[in-house]
Amino acid sequence: xxxxxxxxxxxxxxxxxxxxxxxxxxxxxxxxxxxxxxxxxxxxxxxxxxxxxxxxxxxxxxxxxxxxxxxxxxxxxxxxxxxxxxxxxxxxxxxxxxxxxxxxxxxxxxxxxxxxxxxxxxxxxxxxxxxxxxxxxxxxxxxxxxxxxxxxxxxxxxxxxxxxxxxxxxxxxxxxxxxxxxxxxxxxxxxxxxxxxxxxxxxxxxxxxxxxxxxxxxxxxxxxxxxxxxxxxxxxxxxxxxxxxxxxxxxxxxxxxxxxxxxxxxxxxxxxxxxxxxxxxxxxxxxxxxxxxxxxxxxxxxxxxxxxxxxxxxxxxxxxxxxxxxxxxxxxxxxxxxxxxxxxxxxxxxxxxxxxxxxxxxxxxxxxxxxxxxxxxxxxxxxxxxxxxxxxxxxxxxxxxxxxxxxxxxxxxxxxx
Numbered sequence: 001x002x003x004x005x006x007x008x009x010x011x012x013x014x015x016x017x018x019x020x021x022x023x024x025x026x027x028x029x030x031x032x033x034x035x036x037x038x039x040x041x042x043x044x045x046x047x048x049x050x051x052x053x054x055x056x057x058x059x060x061x062x063x064x065x066x067x068x069x070x071x072x073x074x075x076x077x078x079x080x081x082x083x084x085x086x087x088x089x090x091x092x093x094x095x096x097x098x099x100x101x102x103x104x105x106x107x108x109x110x111x112x113x114x115x116x117x118x119x120x121x122x123x124x125x126x127x128x129x130x131x132x133x134x135x136x137x138x139x140x141x142x143x144x145x146x147x148x149x150x151x152x153x154x155x156x157x158x159x160x161x162x163x164x165x166x167x168x169x170x171x172x173x174x175x176x177x178x179x180x181x182x183x184x185x186x187x188x189x190x191x192x193x194x195x196x197x198x199x200x201x202x203x204x205x206x207x208x209x210x211x212x213x214x215x216x217x218x219x220x221x222x223x224x225x226x227x228x229x230x231x232x233x234x235x236x237x238x239x240x241x242x243x244x245x246x247x248x249x250x251x252x253x254x255x256x257x258x259x260x261x262x263x264x265x266x267x268x269x270x271x272x273x274x275x276x277x278x279x280x281x282x283x284x285x286x287x288x289x290x291x292x293x294x295x296x297x298x299x300x301x302x303x304x305x306x307x308x309x310x311x312x313x314x315x316x317x318x319x320x321x322x323x324x325x326x327x328x329x330x331x332x333x334x335x336x337x338x339x340x341x342x343x344x345x346x347x348x349x350x351x352x353x354x355x356x357x358x359x360x361x362x363x364x365x366x367x368x369x370x371x372x373x374x375x376x377x378x379x380x381x382x383x384x385x386x387x388x389x390x391x392x393x394x395x396x397x398x399x400x401x402x403x404x405x406x407x408x409x410x411x412x413x414x415x416x417x
Contacts, residue, residue, distance in 0.1 A: 025140075025255055026257065027138050027139055027140055027255065027256055027257050028138065029136070029137055029138050029410055030106055030107075030136055030138065031107070032107070032108060032109065032136065033136045033137060033138075033410050034405070034406070034410065035402065035405055036335070036405050036410070036413065037109070038109055038134075038135055038136060039134075039410075039413050041332075041333070041336040041361040041362065042361065042362045042363075042364065043417060044363070044364060045364060051417075052132050056277070057277065059294055060277065060294065065293065065294055066293050066294070067293070067294050067296050068293040068294065068295055068296065069296050069297075069298060071297075071298045071299075109135075109136070112135065112136060113276075113278070114274070114276050115276045115278065115297040115299065118302070119274075119302040119304075120141075120227060120302060120304045120305075120306070121301070121302055121304070121305045121306065122254065122263070122306050122307075122308050123305075123306070123307050123308065124308045124311070125307055125308060125309055125310070126308075126310060126311060129259075129311050130259070130311060130313050130317075131258050131259055131311070131313050131315070131317065131414060131415060132258075132414065133256060133258060133414065134410065134413065134414045134417070137256065137257075137258075137410055137414070138256075139254050139255060139256035140228070140229070140254070140255040140256070141157070141227045141228030141229070141252065141253070141254060141255075141263070142159075142228055142229055142230075142231050142252070142253055142255050143155050143159070143225050143228045143229065143230045143231070143250050143251070143252050143253075144231055144232075144233050144239055144240070144245050144250070144251050144252075144253060145160070145230060145231070145232050145233065145245075145249075145250045145251075146232070146233040146235065146239075146245045146246065146247055146248070146249065147247045147248040147249070148248070149162060149163040149232060150162050150163050150164065151222070151248070152222075152230060152232055153222065153223035153224070153225050153230055153250050154222055154223070154224055154225065154230065155225045155227070155228050155229050155230040156224075156225065156226050156227060156228070157227070157228050157229040158229050158230075159228075159229030159230035159231055160230045160231055160232045161230070162222055223250065225250070225252070226303065226304055227252070227304050228252060233245055235247070239251075240253060240255065240260045240312075241253060241260065241261070241262050241309075241312065242310060242312055243262070252264070252265065252306070254306075254308060256314075257314065257315070257410075257411045258313065258314060258315060258411055258414055258415075259311040259312055259313045259314055260311070260312050260314065261308050261309050261310060261311040261312065262308075262309040262310075263306040263307065263308050263309070264306060264307045264309070265304070265305070265306055266305045266306065266307060267305075268301045268302070268303060268305050269301075272300075272301040273298055273299065273300060273301055274298070274299050274300070274301050274302070275296060275297070275298055276296070276297040276298075276299070277294065277295070277296060278295045278296075278297065315411055315412075315415055316415070317415045318412075318415060318416060325416070328408055328412050328416055329416075330378065331404060331407035331408050332408055332412075332413070332416070333361075333375065333378045334378050334381055334382050334404055335401065335404040335405050335407070335408070336361055337357060337361070337375075337378055337379055337382055337383070338382040338383070338392060338398070338401050338404055339401050340352070340357060340360060340361060341357075341382070341383055341390060341391065341392050342392060342401055345391065345392060351383075351386075351389040351390050351391035352389065352390055353388050353389055353390070354375070354376065354379060354388060354390065357375070357379065357390065358375055382398060382404070
């Protein structure tokens, strides 16, 4: 079903007149994501077969390979300290405005290691989501609330805040029906012979009334959410999800440039832990003896564990062989060809033949006359050909590798994969 254009789906003013702010929500990525440093020109058959489901390394079942454990200990804290730590850690990972990840903390691919830092675990309920985030892409966690604004939850990342209500003094007439200063006498218990028409209240008496201070202590009036930002939805708007957000309910969601989806938080058990497989630890923790060990990091399971519901894509995937795919593959292939030629010229000081370029970038592609003719125009756009050897064009004729990478977005790469 196609939504009508210029349909307002949020309580806040739209960034552009007549457009939905949910549809215009943009998430900023890290610098190396925009530089496409982790993007491959073509996925292998094994990677396509295990798309976003990498297999465990075979080294974990080898009996001759010892495991070296590194346990990360997290001291226990009180609820107040834990809430303050969550807020401070969340703010330290955010930039000057909500949703912008700090560029100073994550600069390269190695900084994305799950063995350090604060983690948020997401488990997708869909076995095959229509489109998935690639490594390094950023997303936002937004807590959508509909209902009384004075009961609006407070999120660690900020956002909308609950409004204050004016306090009205109650008159003695409306405070209660009992007379002030007069004690209420409980019902006298009677014997079994006279208990035919009695109730349980007659036997045990009326329960004592709770004070308002006790009720506030038992049930907090404002919810404190450890992740995301708060956004209040107007009563007449639908919201970003496929389903509707009911009145008086806070629905957490993940918002990315690829899709939106609701999330549901789960409490982790005290016995749960996270095991990270990787290379052996370095430094003083390395065991003496053989260097061939499997590094294993044990750390407590993150407190923020969510299940992601049905995803709603925000972009279209290119049709194989269509015009949209051709518009993407042209700058995409030129970028990887120029990037490879620059590396070879800087390290080896030579050019490359067309067969070398195709074999290096597309190892699974068969080098036929038709395939070669497909890549030859891409090569000529970024390189000069002498015989069958290609070298990068001069700076006056060539904008540069980084300029070529800006001609396509990380979202288009995820759609192409």
